[in-house]
Amino acid sequence: MKNKVLLCLLPLWLLSTGCSTFTEQTPPKPVAKVVKPKSPQAPGANLQKPQPKPYVAKKPVPGSGTATYAIDDGKTDFKVEPSLPAFRAEPLTPPLDPLPEVPSAGAVPAAPALPAFAVEEARVPTGTPPAVLALLTEADRNRVAGNLDAAVVSTERALRIDSRNPTLTYKLAQLRIKQNKPQLAEELAGKAALLAGSDLDLKRKSWLLIAEARRMQQNYQGAKEAKAKSESFFGR
Template identity: 70%
Template sequence: MKNKVLLVFLPIMLSLAACTTVNEKPPKSVAKVVKPKKPLPAQPTAKNTKPIVPKKPTPGSGTATYAIDNGKNNFKVESSMPAMQEESLLSPTGLPSATGQSAQPVQAIPAFQVEDARIPAGTSPAVVALLTDAERNRASGDLDAAVVSTERALRIDSRNPTLTYKLAQLRIKQNKPQMAEELAGKAALLAGGDLDLKRKSWLLIAEARRMQQNYSGAKEAKAKADSFFGH
């Protein structure tokens, strides 16, 4: 009996369950709202740029519009100054002096003869031996050895004017006029009353100045040497 009742109610329950399933609606999907982005302002392109066209001047107007130079035109700039020609400089003889007269060139003067000096009496034998050795070296052309011997003699007798004068002679032969002038000046001071040695010393000074192209100073020294004649 119970089985018959279940068979009767089972189809009814299945139909009710199917209706319930059909009537259920699926959940609605929620769409996200996206705000549109603001469009960027349009950038000017090279195609949109228009070439600048010079305006034509209107008749009767006081101003005019000209096209802008693009700098491509080449212009040749010519100097308005006349071409300068090179001129040779005037020689010193052609230049006028302060007095308005042409300056005369300085003329060279002939060499002065340098005289030898004798060894004074009473000189120590050691000094005489050194001077003899110096004279022998000078005669053979060894001027450096002659200078060494004379300087050794001066260390023994430093205030001997004849030794100083002989060393000045060697400096002249070595082509050292400045040193020779200094030594000859010292010899002239040490000579004292020996006027002959003074004259020879000033004559050597004149030659040293001539070698240095101090011609006016050489003439003065020569005149000083001549002043000792007759004394």
């Protein structure tokens, strides 16, 4: 009896066990897919871009009525012709007269030029040695002929004979003025003025010759002073 009951309960037990097993099974969990990153490219690697293919002009199809031309790359040299009309060159107008220069506040105005001073002849004093007179005559002859160097040589020889004669010194200063040697002439005329002593007329002529020598050296202020000095002597 008991065996029959067990046999009847066994199928029911098996059926309940199978249902519980079926219901407890869970669906499989999703598995994440791992994607491997791409390996980085080495630095400095030159990437070569694909070069565009050169454009090739298509040949026109005969009878199609259209033509295909190559595209200009812009590098063709071309010359742009001027479109403006040519102008005729007009003569330049004459320049205007320059404006007079205005001296600045601190500038010293140049002294005006002076006219030449007259150089007078000096008479030979009495009692002059005959040899000196002969040399002076030769010097005057060479001076008139234009041979100033020979006249200077004769006068210097006369001075070696009579070195204290102021008239000979003055005559040599005259020759230096004619030779355009104003510095030597000024020195000789100053010496003649000192040797003249009481001969006021020779002093006046000597200072007048000094004024001319200074004028030739463009020492206009000194020339005026020498001229005023010569006018202070009244022996004539």
